[in-house]
Amino acid sequence: MHAKPAPVLGATNQGLQGGAGIIRELMKNIVILISGSGSNMAAIVRAAEQERWADRWDAQVAAVISNRADAAGLVFAREHGIATAVLDHKAFASREAFDEALMAQIDQFSPGLLVLAGFMRILTPGFVAHYAGRLLNIHPSLLPAFPGLNTHQRAIDAGCKFAGATVHQVTADLDHGPILDQAVVPVLASDTAVTLAARVLTQEHLIYPRAVAKFLA
Ligand code: GRF
Numbered sequence: 001m002h003a004k005p006a007p008v009l010g011a012t013n014q015g016l017q018g019g020a021g022i023i024r025e026l027m028k029n030i031v032i033l034i035s036g037s038g039s040n041m042a043a044i045v046r047a048a049e050q051e052r053w054a055d056r057w058d059a060q061v062a063a064v065i066s067n068r069a070d071a072a073g074l075v076f077a078r079e080h081g082i083a084t085a086v087l088d089h090k091a092f093a094s095r096e097a098f099d100e101a102l103m104a105q106i107d108q109f110s111p112g113l114l115v116l117a118g119f120m121r122i123l124t125p126g127f128v129a130h131y132a133g134r135l136l137n138i139h140p141s142l143l144p145a146f147p148g149l150n151t152h153q154r155a156i157d158a159g160c161k162f163a164g165a166t167v168h169q170v171t172a173d174l175d176h177g178p179i180l181d182q183a184v185v186p187v188l189a190s191d192t193a194v195t196l197a198a199r200v201l202t203q204e205h206l207i208y209p210r211a212v213a214k215f216l217a
Pocket residue numbers: 034035036037038039040041117118119138139140165201204
């Protein structure tokens with residue numbers, strides 16, 4: 001584990017009403033969960049840096065947590081001075097036990113926003129309820145079409161002419177929940193699941209930071 005305490009407490013998305021308008025009292029900590037390459041996480045971190053989210057909205061990516069120690073995205077996060085942690089789900093007897101430990105780990109960073117970015121775990125209802133209203137996910141399909149896995153092959157097999165990605169709030173219903181943003185790409189006759197996934201991923205890197213920013217603003 002490689003973690004440092006969050007410098008400032010997280011906050012809700014509300015702020016406090018003051019004489020001069022909305023006064024944000026506390027830093028909004030963003031915690032991002034990954035399992036693999038973490039390219040969506042990296043896109044969010046880069047946007048936070050380039051668009052100065054700290055100055056504009058008192059928001060920072062406080063931690064990146066992975067359930068896999070070999071997740072390449074952890075290296076990127078460390079290089080950008082972000083606290084990282086690994087919690088191996090295989091070390092826990094049940095999904096509930098893992099989610100309890102994960103919540104304890106996440107809550108050390110007092111998150112105002114929890115972002116799932118290629119986090120390949122099904123979450124328990126208790127976990128989802130704990131972060132209700134501050135939990136976002138990106139899914140590589142045009143929801144409500146193709147929830148679940150193998151979205152690109154399923155879109156090709158169904159003869160779809162268009163595919164895409166969806167940023168949504170997470171609810172207890174897997175890959176459902178209010179849609180915040182979507183991007184559409186064409187499905188080409190020559191596409192394989194790999195080429196379609198790559199085209200969709202370039203769009204994910206645009207819509208996920210944009211949706212997070214909108215959520216914070
Ligand atoms: C993305 O396509 C995301 O939509 C899906 O898994 C992939 C993760 O990619 N859930 P990365 O780890 O962000 O590079």
